[in-house]
Structure formats: structure tokens, C-alpha cells
Amino acid sequence: MNLALWIGAGLLAVVALAGGTIKTFAPREKLAASQGGGWTGDVGTGFVKSLGGLELLAAAGLILPAAVGVAPILVPVTAVCWALLMIGAAITHGRRDESSLVALNLCYLALAVFVAWGRFGPESFTG
Template identity: 75%
Template sequence: MNLALWICAGLLAAVALAGGISKTFVPKETLAAAHGGGWTEDAGVGFVKTLGVLELLAALGLILPAALDIAPALVPVTAVCWVLLMIGAMVTHGRLGEARFVLLNLAYLALAAFIAWGRFGPAPFTG
């Protein structure tokens, strides 16, 4: 169980890192032109960058607290926050009729829910 949770956290952290880097450092116009980036057309630059920073923090929060054994309880808290973020992403892509991205966000949500459940429940980081 512990290994599965670490693998899921690593995969989700990689997704969060990639999304965070793109939203934080790629110009909004470039994001809007990319496949699945149409939602950024109606969003402010500050909002897009804020989401990017939140995703970067999520990437760190899914791995570092447990890896460094400093407040490892932040891992499932971060996973719960990711679930909330994915609900927002699903609503946004759903409104645009992008069912493929809704399903992708649902997969990310499922990974985060598994991490939260596992780390709050059967496999917490306790000594």
C-alpha cells in the first residue's frame, strides 16, 4: 500500500509540476492557443499564474513533507486540496464541452483521493 501511495503521489506531483510550470511561466496567449487551453481566454493573467503557483506548491506538498519527514501530514492535506482544484477544472472544461479533459481531471482527482484516503487512513506517515 505504501509503495502504491508513493507512486501515485509521484505521478500526481509530476502532473502538478508540469501544469504549474506552464501556467506560471508560459504567456497566457500561448496557453490559450494550446489544445485544452481555451479556458485561459476568459481568465485573467493573475488568475492563471495563481493557479500555476498553486500547482507548483501541490507538486512540492505531495512529496517533500514525507520525504524530508517534516510535517508529513501535509501530504494528504495537499491531496485534498488537489481534489478541490480538479473539481474546479472539471467544471471549467465541462462548461466548454471538453469531455476528454473532464475525464483526465477525473483521473487526477481519483489519484488524489486515493492518496488522501491512504495517508489519512490505512497508511499514514507515523512512526
């Protein structure tokens, strides 16, 4: 179970790192023109960049606290935050009739819930 939780957190961290890097460093206009990025045309640049920064923090928060042994409770807290972010993403893509992206967001949501449940519960770092 511990290995599955590490793999789940690692996969989410890779997704968060990739998404955060793109949102933080790519021009909003380029994002808006890409598949699945049309929503960025409806919001301000600051919002997109802030969201990217939060995703970069999530990538770190899913791995680093447990890996270095400093405040490992941040791993499940970050997973809960990621789950909330995925709910928002699914709603946003749903409103735009992007069902394949909604399905992907729901997969990430399920994985985040699994990591949060596992790290708050049976495989807690404090136990």
C-alpha cells in the first residue's frame, strides 16, 4: 500500500509539475490556442500564472515533505488541495463540453483522494 501511495503521489506530482510549468512560463495566448487550453482565453494572465505557481507548489508538496521528513502531513493536505483543484478543472472543462478532459480530471481527482485517504489513514507518516 505504501508503494502504491508513493506511485500515486509521484504521478500527481509529475502532472502538477508539467501543468504548472506550462501555465507559469508559456504565454497565455499560446495556451489559449492549444487543445484543452481554451479556458485560458476567458481569464486573466495573472490568474493563469497564479494557477501555474500553485501547481508547482503542489508538485513539491506531494513529494518533498515525506522525502525529506519535514512536515510530512503536508502530503495528504496537498492531495486534498489537488482534489479541490481537479473539481474546479472538471467543472471548467465540463462547461466547455470537453468531456475527455473532464474524464482525465476525474481520474486525477480519484488518485488524489486515494493519496489523501492513504496518507491520512492507514499509511500515515505519523503512525
